[in-house]
Amino acid sequence: MNSEKTTTIPAIRSWLGIPYATAKRFHKPVLLPFNPDLPYDQKGPAPLQAGDTSWLEADNGFSEDCLNLNVWAPEHAGGQPLPVIVYIFGGGFELGSNTQTTSNLSGLAASGRCIGVSLNYRLGPFGWLSLSQYGGELAEASNLGLQDIITALRWVQQNIARFGGDPQNVTVTGHSAGAYCTTALIAARAADGLYHRLAAFSGGASRIVPAWWAEELAITFLTELGIADDPKQLFTLDAKLLAETLIRVSPRDIGDRHGIDNTTIGIVNDHAQIGAVIEDTPLHILESGHRHNVDILFSTATNEADWWVINAIEKFDPGSIGNLVDELVKKSRIPRSHAQRIVAAYDVNGRTPVEVRGALFTDYFFTLPAARAALAHAAAGGNAYLLSVGPAEGAQAVHGTEMYGIVGQVRPGQSNEQATRDTFVRDTLLDFATGNYDRLWNAVTTKPISHGIGNSPYEPTAHAVEVLRTFEGIERT
The missing domain is CATH 3.40.50.1820 (Alpha/Beta hydrolase fold, catalytic domain)
Structure with a gap:
C-alpha cells in the first residue's frame, strides 16, 4: 500500500480513491474486492452532479462511476485496532463529494485515535430518484444512494482491518443529507451489524420522502424529458441532462424539502415498494426499540x-x-x-x-x-x-x-x-x-x-x- 504523509502532526497515511463498488445506471451497487497493489495516491472521481462544482476540489473530475472512498490512518497506530469513523457528506442529496476539505478525515486520524473513511454515493437522479415502480431494468432503482452507503460499510467490514481499523467498532457520521443517511441506516435491515454508533450533525430522524411523492416526482421528471411512455430511455440519455433536469423540476424551497411530506428528493419510505431498502421511518424504528x-x-x-x-x-x-x-x-x-x-x-x-x-x-x-x-x-x-x-x-x-x-x-x-x-x-x-x-x-x-x-x-x-x-x-x- 502506498503511504502519503501530510504536514499534520502526528503523521498520517492516506489511501485515496479506492473503488468499493461498481454500479450500472439505475442498478444496485456490486461490492468490489480491495486491490492492495494500486497506489491510491489520487482522489477518485466525484459524483456526477448539476450546478457549480468548483468548490468540490474534484481533481479527477466527475463521473457516474463514482463509488470510491478514502482512508486515513495514523502512521503509527500501535498494536491494537483503532475505532473507525465513516463520514457521509451532505449537499441536499444533489451536491457534494468526498473530495472536498470538509470530507477530509485526516484531521481525525491525526489524533491517533481512529481510522477515518470518507465515501462517495450517487447523487440526484442516479442515487435518489424512485423508479422501481416501473419494474424491469428499473426494478432496483429505489434509494440507490443509501444502497451505495450500505455497500461501502460492507467494504469497511471486510477490509478496514488491513488499515489498522476495528470492524467491530464503526461509527457512521454525516452532515445534513449525510446525517439523514446516517439515521436512515437504523431503518435498513441490510445495514444491520455494519455500524455500532451513529452521529448525526444537522439532520435527525426526519426528512423521509413519502412513496406517493417519489412516484409523482418521477412522472414529472420523465414528462419533462419527453419519455413518460418509455422510461427505459433513461439508460441512454446524457447523464448531465438527467442531473440538470431533476434540479429544474424538483421543488427548491427549504419549506418543501422539510415539510411533513418532504416533497423533494431524498430517502424514500419505500417499505411497500419493489426493491424496498428501509422497513419504516427511522423515528418509528427508534420508537420500536429494535436498535x-x-x-x-x-x-x-x-x-x-x-x-x-x-x-x-x-x-x-x-x-x-x-x-x-x-x-x-x-x-x-x-x-x-x-x-x-x-x-x-x-x-x-x-x-x-x-x-x-x-x-x-x-x-x-x-x-x-x-x-x-x-x-x-x-x-x-x-x-x-x-x-x-x-x-x-x-x-x-x-x-x-x-x-x-x-x-x-x-x-x-x-x-x-x-x-x-x-x-x-x-x-x-x-x-x-x-x-x-x-x-x-x-x-x-x-x-x-x-x-x-x-x-x-x-x-x-x-x-x-x-x-x-x-x-x-x-x-x-
Missing part, C-alpha cells in the same frame, strides 16, 4: 435556517406573517389555529417575517426532530446524546457552521473562539466513537438533556423542552 443497542449522537446548530436568511433572503422571505401561517397549514397540514400559535411563538423581539421563518424552521426542521429522536431512543432503552452548536466569533451558527470541526480540519481565517468551538466538536466525535462517554455530558433521559457549545442564545435543554411543547401534536416524517 436500542446503537448509541446515537444528534447535533444541531442554534440558527440552522438562518443560512437561507443570509444567503437566499429574497427566495426565503415569506413576505408576511400570514403567508408563513398559510405555509404551515398547506404544506404541513397543521390546523390554522395551531399554526397561528406556533408562528406567534417566534414572532417576537421585533423579528421581520423572514427572520421569523428562519427561527421557526430552525426548530421545526432541526431542533424538534433531534429532540424527539433522542427521547424516543432513550425511552426504548437506547443511549442518546444531544449537542447544540452556538455561534463563535466570525462563525454564525447557521447550517454548516461545524463542518470543519466534524472532520478535524481548520477553517481558513478562523477566530480563536471558533477554533475552540470546532475543536470541541471534533473531540466530542472522537470521544463518542471511542466509547469515552465519561468525557461527554449526561445522556438524554425522559428529559432532552442537551449540551451547548459556543455563544448559545439560550440554555439548550430548556430550549429543547420549549420546542417540544410548541410543536406538541405536530407530526413529522
Whole structure:
C-alpha cells in the first residue's frame, strides 16, 4: 500500500480513491474486492452532479462511476485496532463529494485515535430518484444512494482491518443529507451489524420522502424529458441532462424539502415498494426499540435556517406573517389555529417575517426532530446524546457552521473562539466513537438533556423542552 504523509502532526497515511463498488445506471451497487497493489495516491472521481462544482476540489473530475472512498490512518497506530469513523457528506442529496476539505478525515486520524473513511454515493437522479415502480431494468432503482452507503460499510467490514481499523467498532457520521443517511441506516435491515454508533450533525430522524411523492416526482421528471411512455430511455440519455433536469423540476424551497411530506428528493419510505431498502421511518424504528443497542449522537446548530436568511433572503422571505401561517397549514397540514400559535411563538423581539421563518424552521426542521429522536431512543432503552452548536466569533451558527470541526480540519481565517468551538466538536466525535462517554455530558433521559457549545442564545435543554411543547401534536416524517 502506498503511504502519503501530510504536514499534520502526528503523521498520517492516506489511501485515496479506492473503488468499493461498481454500479450500472439505475442498478444496485456490486461490492468490489480491495486491490492492495494500486497506489491510491489520487482522489477518485466525484459524483456526477448539476450546478457549480468548483468548490468540490474534484481533481479527477466527475463521473457516474463514482463509488470510491478514502482512508486515513495514523502512521503509527500501535498494536491494537483503532475505532473507525465513516463520514457521509451532505449537499441536499444533489451536491457534494468526498473530495472536498470538509470530507477530509485526516484531521481525525491525526489524533491517533481512529481510522477515518470518507465515501462517495450517487447523487440526484442516479442515487435518489424512485423508479422501481416501473419494474424491469428499473426494478432496483429505489434509494440507490443509501444502497451505495450500505455497500461501502460492507467494504469497511471486510477490509478496514488491513488499515489498522476495528470492524467491530464503526461509527457512521454525516452532515445534513449525510446525517439523514446516517439515521436512515437504523431503518435498513441490510445495514444491520455494519455500524455500532451513529452521529448525526444537522439532520435527525426526519426528512423521509413519502412513496406517493417519489412516484409523482418521477412522472414529472420523465414528462419533462419527453419519455413518460418509455422510461427505459433513461439508460441512454446524457447523464448531465438527467442531473440538470431533476434540479429544474424538483421543488427548491427549504419549506418543501422539510415539510411533513418532504416533497423533494431524498430517502424514500419505500417499505411497500419493489426493491424496498428501509422497513419504516427511522423515528418509528427508534420508537420500536429494535436498535436500542446503537448509541446515537444528534447535533444541531442554534440558527440552522438562518443560512437561507443570509444567503437566499429574497427566495426565503415569506413576505408576511400570514403567508408563513398559510405555509404551515398547506404544506404541513397543521390546523390554522395551531399554526397561528406556533408562528406567534417566534414572532417576537421585533423579528421581520423572514427572520421569523428562519427561527421557526430552525426548530421545526432541526431542533424538534433531534429532540424527539433522542427521547424516543432513550425511552426504548437506547443511549442518546444531544449537542447544540452556538455561534463563535466570525462563525454564525447557521447550517454548516461545524463542518470543519466534524472532520478535524481548520477553517481558513478562523477566530480563536471558533477554533475552540470546532475543536470541541471534533473531540466530542472522537470521544463518542471511542466509547469515552465519561468525557461527554449526561445522556438524554425522559428529559432532552442537551449540551451547548459556543455563544448559545439560550440554555439548550430548556430550549429543547420549549420546542417540544410548541410543536406538541405536530407530526413529522
